[in-house]
Amino acid sequence: MQESDWAEVAREWAATPGQLNLESGGVQPVPLAVNEVFRRAWADATRLPPAELARVQVPALEEVRRRLAAASGFAPDEIALVRNTTEGLQNLLLGWPLVRGDRVLTTTQDYWRFQDGLDQRAAREGIEVDRIRLPVPLRDAASVVDSFVAALRPETRVVLVSEMINLTGQILPIAAIAAAMRARGVAVLIDGAHGFGHLTAQPDTFGADGYATSLHKWLGAPHGTGFLALRRRWIGEVWPLFPALASRREDIRKFEGWGTFAAAPFLAIPAALDFWRRIGPEAKLARLRWLRDRWLQACAGDPRVRLLTRTAEEGAGAIATVELRGQDPRSIAEALRVREGIFVRAIAHPEFRGLRVTPNLFNSAADLDRFAERLRFHLDAGG
Numbered sequence: 001m002q003e004s005d006w007a008e009v010a011r012e013w014a015a016t017p018g019q020l021n022l023e024s025g026g027v028q029p030v031p032l033a034v035n036e037v038f039r040r041a042w043a044d045a046t047r048l049p050p051a052e053l054a055r056v057q058v059p060a061l062e063e064v065r066r067r068l069a070a071a072s073g074f075a076p077d078e079i080a081l082v083r084n085t086t087e088g089l090q091n092l093l094l095g096w097p098l099v100r101g102d103r104v105l106t107t108t109q110d111y112w113r114f115q116d117g118l119d120q121r122a123a124r125e126g127i128e129v130d131r132i133r134l135p136v137p138l139r140d141a142a143s144v145v146d147s148f149v150a151a152l153r154p155e156t157r158v159v160l161v162s163e164m165i166n167l168t169g170q171i172l173p174i175a176a177i178a179a180a181m182r183a184r185g186v187a188v189l190i191d192g193a194h195g196f197g198h199l200t201a202q203p204d205t206f207g208a209d210g211y212a213t214s215l216h217k218w219l220g221a222p223h224g225t226g227f228l229a230l231r232r233r234w235i236g237e238v239w240p241l242f243p244a245l246a247s248r249r250e251d252i253r254k255f256e257g258w259g260t261f262a263a264a265p266f267l268a269i270p271a272a273l274d275f276w277r278r279i280g281p282e283a284k285l286a287r288l289r290w291l292r293d294r295w296l297q298a299c300a301g302d303p304r305v306r307l308l309t310r311t312a313e314e315g316a317g318a319i320a321t322v323e324l325r326g327q328d329p330r331s332i333a334e335a336l337r338v339r340e341g342i343f344v345r346a347i348a349h350p351e352f353r354g355l356r357v358t359p360n361l362f363n364s365a366a367d368l369d370r371f372a373e374r375l376r377f378h379l380d381a382g383g
Helices: 003-010 032-047 049-072 085-095 112-125 141-151 174-182 252-256 269-279 281-299 329-340 365-381
Strands: 079-082 103-107 128-132 156-162 187-191 210-214 226-230 305-307 320-324 345-349 352-357
Touching: 032 049, 032 269, 049 079, 049 226, 049 269, 079 085, 079 252, 085 112, 085 187, 085 210, 085 226, 103 112, 112 128, 128 141, 141 174, 156 174, 174 187, 226 252, 269 281, 281 320, 281 365, 320 329, 329 345, 329 352, 329 365
Parallel strands: 103 128, 103 156, 156 187, 187 210
Antiparallel strands: 079 226, 210 226, 305 320, 320 352, 345 352
C-alpha cells in the first residue's frame, strides 16, 4: 500500500484537531464504522431492554463467539466473552486448581494487576510465586526460553507469560516457551493484551492452556470487550470469578456470569474483525513497524535516547520504549501533552524508566516526524 492508501485508512477514525495520539498502548480509538454498529445496537437495547437486549442481542452473542473462534483458532466452546484481559486472566489466576506449596512462575515485567492477583492468592492460600528478571532490551529469544526452564521448580504448576510485554512492546517467544513447559507438565497462561489484532500469529497455535486479550486495544472494538480462551480439558477445573451453577461446570459460559451487562459493545466486534481483515493483518503489522522505525530512526543519533526494546528479528511491533538519559520521562511526557498536544506514556518500573511510544494506523509519517522533533526540543529544554 502507498502512503496515499494509508491516508485513506486513517480517515476511518474521527480526527481530534490539535491532538496527536501516540498512546495506542492502553485503550485505542474505535473506527467510525465499528462505532456506528455499537451506537445502533446501544440505541436499540435502551428503547426496550426486555425485548431487544434479552431476546435479540444476548442470543446474537453466540455468533460473535463463533467469529472470535474463527479468528483466534480456538473452538467456539473454548471462548468466553469478557470485558478485558484483566478479567479474563484473573479468572484463571485466581481460579486455577492450586494448593498450598504449588508455585506459579512469571516475570517481573508482567502486568501489575496480575502480579497483585498472584500475591493475593499467595497471601490467602499459601501458593508461591517466582519471578524471572528479563534483560532490557532482550538479547535474543532463545535466552528467554532458557530463563523460564531454568527457573522451574518441582512444585511449579503454572507459567504466566506475556505475548508482548506492555512496558516495552517486547515480543516473547510464546510458542517455544509453551512447548518447553508442556514437555515438563506445566500449564501456560498467556497475557495476549497486545497481541491479538496486532501480531499475525493465531493464538491457538501457541499451544498454551489459556489465553486472554482485550479487543479494545489492537482490534479496535468498542471499549470494554475482550475474550478468554481456555482448553476444554481445563474448563471444569477452573473456578470462575463469579459463581456459576454446578450444571455449568464444563461450560465456557460460566466465565460470563456478570449479571446484567451491555451487549452492544460485543455486537460491534464482528465489524472490527471485518475492518482488520480488510486491511490485512500482515499489511497492518508491517505499517505499524514502519511507523515505529520512522521515529526511532529520527532519534537514532541522539546520545540521550537509548532504545529499551529489541526491534531486530521482528522482536517488536508498533510499541517501542526509550530511556531518556538524564531526564525524567514523566516530565517529558507531561510537557509533550500540555504544550504540544502529543500523547505518549511515561514508564516507571523498578528496573528501568522510559517513554513508551505507540503509533497506530491513523498516524502518518508527518506525525512521527513532528513527535521526534518536539521530543528533541524538550530534551534540549530539560523537560
